[in-house]
Amino acid sequence: MPLNPRLEAVTDRIKTRSHKRRSTYLDRMQAAVDAGPARAHLACGNQAHAYAAMGGDKDALAAGRAPNLGIVTAYNDMLSAHQPFETYPEIIRRAARAAGGTAQVAGGVPAMCDGVTQGQPGMELSLFSRDVIALSAGVAMSHNCFDAAVWLGVCDKIVPGLIMAAASFGHVPAVFVPAGPMTSGLPNDEKAKVRQKFAQGEIGREELMAAEMASYHGPGTCTFYGTANTNQMLMEFMGLHMPGAAFVNPGTPLREALTVAATERALAITAQGNDFRPAGQVLDERAFVNGIVGLMATGGSTNLVLHLPAMARAAGIELTLEDFADISELVPLMAKVYPNGLADVNHFHAAGGLGYMIGELLDAGLLHEDACTVAGDGLRRYAQEPKLKDGVLVWEDGAGESLNDRILRPAGDPFQSTGGLRQLAGNLGQGVIKTSAVDPSRHVIEARARVFHDQASVKAAFQAGEFTEDTIVVVRFQGPAANGMPELHSLTPILAVLQDRGLKMALVTDGRMSGASGKVPAAIHVAPEAAKGGPLAKLRDGDLVRLDAVVGRLDVLEEGFEAREAVTADLSANEFGIGRELFAAFRASVGDSTEGAAVVV
Incomplete structure (x- = not known):
């Protein structure tokens, strides 16, 4: 299906508005690419400091011929969504060695939980934490030892901050690796009713606490469709995940296989290989338009109306509220996930999820199919779903239809004709x-x-x-x-x-x-x-x-x-x-x- 002409017009308007800023950005990124792999310019003493603790990987790092991945992690175990990242660096290091490369934790970034700080003074640091995360990630990447970066982050300000940093280091390929949603607990609408009863004084704190603990009960993102899960949707629509990675639960064999695949792909798209895909090339106008389309089609978080312009500016692209409004007028609302419905993200994923939505929107001419993605082959790859067959990770076409039309509807028969x-x-x-x-x-x-x-x-x-x-x-x-x-x-x-x-x-x-x-x-x-x-x-x-x-x-x-x-x-x-x-x-x-x-x- 040809691209919808109105969506093309919005994209062209963004390109025209951003031309000066984007051209300057691309010139800076190209100059960094032309300088060659960063480690080639480090003195031996610089490199020795960086590799001193790397044990059996030292020889490969010193030789400088194998690609080296920098891991930037937002791990802490107060965020349920980030707790699984504790084990990811070792998974990534093992996978990198097996694929002929190396990997190091370049640095950590702060990651606060808005669920903890809601209504508390700490919430006044929340939005600013996004920029702190970008700054912290910049410090991690400033060592200049990495041929690609693997970014571990999920929640509200963390992914936008990491994107801002990845764009600032746009000459370096970037693959984002999620941890997935927690399994379903107390339904979100029941939790909301308990909160309302507490607000009216009908129940006490003990009953409220029991409901909250039954809702937020294990590792992974909260299961409602808030900012964290909207971030994960964006990473799919913008081509920064491995296809279908967003909503696979933590601690499963498929989850680990996708992390291994992300590592292998990060190694494959470095300048040492034949499919160089620097982050600045992926993060273009098409990617951001695709992200806004996903935001509207899923009824995603209002916080992304703040974050997407900041993310885009880091890549030399200028977004306005008019862009969001015009895309919202074009894009049908295809999903009902709490608070827009009773289902949670696990139900949404089981009904066909993001793969089904991306396929439908591509067929409707409402996404840039030719967008550059880390997986290669354009955005159509993201209409497939990952599966483990005999221990081997493969991607296959999905069911081709919604498996629950109370949660997920086709683009031609949506819940409403315009976005959320x-x-x-x-x-x-x-x-x-x-x-x-x-x-x-x-x-x-x-x-x-x-x-x-x-x-x-x-x-x-x-x-x-x-x-x-x-x-x-x-x-x-x-x-x-x-x-x-x-x-x-x-x-x-x-x-x-x-x-x-x-x-x-x-x-x-x-x-x-x-x-x-x-x-x-x-x-x-x-x-x-x-x-x-x-x-x-x-x-x-x-x-x-x-x-x-x-x-x-x-x-x-x-x-x-x-x-x-x-x-x-x-x-x-x-x-x-x-x-x-x-x-x-x-x-x-x-x-x-x-x-x-x-x-x-």
Whole structure:
């Protein structure tokens, strides 16, 4: 199927907009490639330091003829998704030796769990951790000893930060290796109901804890379709995984076989071989458009509307909210995975998963089939699924149809004709809303505003019984410059309770919501943010606000609004404690959310 002309037009627009930045980037990457394999330029003393502890691999490393892989790992065992990475370096080293190469852990990067920090002060470091990860990975790769890199990361800020680093070292091939989702536990919708009961005081903390532990119960990503699993989808659609690797459970023979295959492929695409595929070549405009298509088709996390522009800028590509909006208009919503449905990612994978979706979208002309991927042979390889046959890893065509049409639908008969995200613009600024999980009857909300400066004040008002009518809850001074743009996910249960009581509720904020943003309409990432004098800083209690996700508008309906003075807030409490004082420079220099809220690119 030829590429949809409207998708081609969006891609061409991105290329034209990015031409200067991308050309400069590609020239820098080509100069690094032309200089030859990095280790050839290291003095003997430099190399001896790097190889001193490598035991039986020393001779191969010193000879410099076999490719050497640098492993950058986000392992820690507080993130369930990253705990399996503890054993990956040895698997990769063994596989590299067997294939005639070597591998070393180049360095580790921090990896925080948003699930631990939700509603806590540590969440104010979460978004900035993405840029710290990029910086840390840059330090790891700066030793210049590696012919390709193997990147071990899964969760919310980790993959975007690693992509930013991989793009900065775009002359080096990059293969991303996932760990997979945990097996299914307590269904996500049941967990959500327990949270709502706790918010209303109907159950105690002991019952809440039991439900949470039954949901988050083992190694692997959380099973809802939040930011971590959206990241893994992106790595498939952008051609950075081995095909079909994203949603294979940890601790299985197939999972290990895919890790071995990723190692072998990383060795094969170095400059020493005949299929050189540097990361900067893979991370082009087609890859990012394919990633946005995947985001829309799956109803993925709103956090990626922040991360994708930052990732793209690291590769010399400029994305705008208009690109997301236009692609959303073209791409059908093909999946219903919690919070957009009752299924989890294991059910989605069993129904046909990403391989089925990619095949359908290719056949519909909604993906760049000729995109460069680490697997080779274009994106069509990613419509296949991996299997172990007699201990040998093979890729085969999938079933060719959805195995559960309540979870996964064909592109020609989707759950809805457009994607799961919508751009908003109006006299309150620019923002986005995730509509895939919101009932269409709530896509337009017009109500009086209640204005707050933090989550705790909203919870206090709820507990005091102050919400008795339709309300648009405004939580401002939550942007990146104000306090690091924490997720406001802890507001979800109480807003859902109010909505279930029959009230029309919505959230408007310059902050973020979780990748698991659910059924309550939420206009998020509103820019310019209040701390920079944006329109949200002019709102007052009682102002009539209209959120219209149908036409993409966010407006206050009050005469003379623009002439008001913007209020300021005391943000001193955000400046210290739990490491926040270390990030003052980040808050002072961070860009707008519309450009990815980035510090380092």
